[in-house]
Amino acid sequence: MVEVKNIALLGSTGSIGTQTLDVIAEYPHLFRAHTLTAGRRWELLASQARKFRPERVVIADESLYEQLKEALADLPVKVEAGAAAIAECVKDAELDMVLTAMVGYSGLAPTIEAIKAGKTIALANKETLVVGGQLISQLLENSSSCIIPVDSEHSAIFQCLVGESEREAEKIILTASGGPFRKLTPTQLENVTVKDALRHPNWDMGAKVTIDSASMMNKGFEMIEAHWLFDCPSEKIEVVVHPQSIVHSMVEFTDGSIKAQLGVPDMHLPIRYALGYPRRLPSGQPSLRLEQYAELTFERPDLRKFPLLRFAFDAISLGGTMPCILNAANEIAVAAFLDERIRFVEMPYIVENTMNRVAFSKDVDYAALVATNEEARRVASQIVSSL
Ligand code: MG
Numbered sequence: 001m002v003e004v005k006n007i008a009l010l011g012s013t014g015s016i017g018t019q020t021l022d023v024i025a026e027y028p029h030l031f032r033a034h035t036l037t038a039g040r041r042w043e044l045l046a047s048q049a050r051k052f053r054p055e056r057v058v059i060a061d062e063s064l065y066e067q068l069k070e071a072l073a074d075l076p077v078k079v080e081a082g083a084a085a086i087a088e089c090v091k092d093a094e095l096d097m098v099l100t101a102m103v104g105y106s107g108l109a110p111t112i113e114a115i116k117a118g119k120t121i122a123l124a125n126k127e128t129l130v131v132g133g134q135l136i137s138q139l140l141e142n143s144s145s146c147i148i149p150v151d152s153e154h155s156a157i158f159q160c161l162v163g164e165s166e167r168e169a170e171k172i173i174l175t176a177s178g179g180p181f182r183k184l185t186p187t188q189l190e191n192v193t194v195k196d197a198l199r200h201p202n203w204d205m206g207a208k209v210t211i212d213s214a215s216m217m218n219k220g221f222e223m224i225e226a227h228w229l230f231d232c233p234s235e236k237i238e239v240v241v242h243p244q245s246i247v248h249s250m251v252e253f254t255d256g257s258i259k260a261q262l263g264v265p266d267m268h269l270p271i272r273y274a275l276g277y278p279r280r281l282p283s284g285q286p287s288l289r290l291e292q293y294a295e296l297t298f299e300r301p302d303l304r305k306f307p308l309l310r311f312a313f314d315a316i317s318l319g320g321t322m323p324c325i326l327n328a329a330n331e332i333a334v335a336a337f338l339d340e341r342i343r344f345v346e347m348p349y350i351v352e353n354t355m356n357r358v359a360f361s362k363d364v365d366y367a368a369l370v371a372t373n374e375e376a377r378r379v380a381s382q383i384v385s386s387l
Contacts, residue, residue, distance in 0.1 A: 005275070006094050008035035008119075010086060010110055011102035013044040015206040016124045016150065016267060020099055021048060023271050026283070031275055034095055037086050039102065040064065046071040053077070055094070058085045060106070083109065090114040097275070099150065100125040103208050104331050105373055108132050112366065115145040122274040124150035127331075130221045131324045131373065133228035134364045147229065148274045153222050154229055155270035156248035156261035161230070164253065172226050173250040173258070175242040176301060177202050179214040182243060186305055192344045194337065202245040202265045211334045215347055216301060220312025224323055227316055234316045239309065241299045246288065264288050307348040311355065320362040321372040322355065328376035329354035336384045346387060354380040 007024065011017045017038075024031045033052040038045040042064045049057050049072055056078040059068050065081035072079055080089070087109045090098045098114040099122040100107045107125030112132070114121050116139065123129070129136060140147070149155050153174055161169060180199050181189055197214040198207060205213070212218035223237050248270075250260040263269050264286070272281050303310045308330070315326040332354075333347040342350070358376045361368060 004032050005030060005096040006032050006034035007275070008037070008090055008092070008095050008098045008114075009033055010037045010090070010098065010100045010107070011039070011125070012036040012048055013038040013041040014101055014103060015204065015209075016101035016271070019267050020101065020124075020271050020275075021052065023268055023275055024052070026272075027275075027281060030281070035089050035092065037089065037102070039106075042068040042071070049075065049077055056080065056089055056092070058082075058089055060086060060102075086110050087113045090119060091117040095119055097122055099274070100128065101150070103127075103206060105131055105327065108369070111136065112139060115139045115143050118144040121145060121147045122150050122271075123147050123154075124271075126151060126218075126221045126225050127327050129225045129228045130327045132364070132366075132369055133224060133323065134319070135366060135369065137228055137231075148277050149225075149229055150267075150270050150274045151222060151225065152265070152267065152270045153249040154225060155273055157226060157230060157251055159261045159273065160249070160251040160259040164251075164259075166230065168254045169230070169232070169251050170236070170254050171252040172230060172232055172237045173252060174219065174222055174226060174237060174239050175245070175247050175249050175298075176216065176219040176239055177213065177245045178241040178243050178299075178301070179216060181214055181305075182241065184305075189305060190343070190345050194340060197337070197344060201243070203267070205267075207338060208331075208334055211337060212330070215308050215344070216306035217308040217312070217330055217334075217347075217351075219301070220309045220315075221327070223309075223312055224316050234313055239301050241301050242297065244293055244296050246290075246293060246296055262288060308351060311348070311351055315355065318360065321360045321364055321368055324364075324369050324372045325355050325358045325360055325376040326351060328373045329380040332377055332380035332384060342384060342387055350380055350383050350387075353383050 033054050035056045036054050037058040039060045058080045062081040069079045097120045101124040104127050107128040111128045200210050245265040247260045252258045315322040329351040333350040336342045
C-alpha cells in the first residue's frame, strides 16, 4: 500500500499554490495538504482550508490573524500567523514534503528550516536559490534533505538528468519564451505599460514572475537557480529563446547528444512530477499534439534589449552576496513598475546602480544575506525616488 504524502504548501493562494492544490485534489489517495500558508489572502486561505481540511494554516501578515481564526472557528485546524510561524511549521514531524511557492525573498528562511529538518523540498520559489544558493548548497551537504525543482525549466533539466551521471553533462540549454516584448524595437520598449507586460504569451503566472519574464530577469534567475541545483558553472549554461514554450529545457552530454523534455506549457505537469517523484502519475490531461505546432524555433536572446539577463551572469560570476543584491533591487524595481512609479526600461537602471553601490562580500551566511537584502532594498528604493 502506498502511504499518503503529507505536504506543507507554502504560498497556497498564489498561482503555483492553487495549481498544486489542483494536483493534490487529483490524487487524494497519494497526497494530503497537511499545512497551508499564505501571505495576505486570508479569505482564499480560509476557503482552501474548508475544502482540504489541513492540520494547520498560517497567514504571514499577523494583522489578519483574527479574521482568519474567526472564519475557521468551526473547524479543527490550528491557525497561526507571522513569518516566524511559517519558518517553524515546516519542521512538523508529520510532514513528508515542503513545497515552497511563496513570492520573493520570503521563501529563504522556511526553506533553510525545512532543509535542517531533513524534509524533501519541492522548490517553486526561485529567489531562494538566487539569494541563498551558496548557503543552501552547504546546508544540503549535511542534511538528508533534497530538492526537487518545480520550475518548468528545472524540472525539464532534472528529468533529462535522471539515469545520467551529472559529470557527463556538458551544457545546460535553458529555454526562454522571450516574453511579450521579444519583437519590440528598443524605442517601442520605452513606452510599454504594466498591462502590456502582464500579458504573457504562453504561461499563466503571478504578477511578479510575469514582469520578470517580460524583462528576462526571470531567465537570469533561472540560470542562477540551475547553477546551484545542478552544480553547473554559468559558462556552461546557455539561454535560448524558444517562443513556443514546448521544449522546456535541454541537457547536452559529453558525447554531443542532447536530451530535451517537451510538453504543453502547463505548470500542473512539473508540479505533478515533483509531487510524484520518482513515480510518474497518470493524468487525464490532453497531451501535446506536435502536429498543431507548425514550427519550433530557437534564437539567441538580445542582451542589449534585456540587460537584466546579462546582470544575472555578472552577479553569479562575482558571487558572494551579489545575487542577493540583484534580487533585492529587482524586487523593488518590479514593485515600483507595477505601481506605475517607474517605466519598464528604468528597471535595469535601478538594478545596475544598486549592484554598483551596495557593498558586497564573498562570505555568505544567513545574517549577511539578511543585512545585504535590507541595504540593497533601501538603496534601490532611494534610486526609485530619485527618478
Ligand atoms: Mg520557468
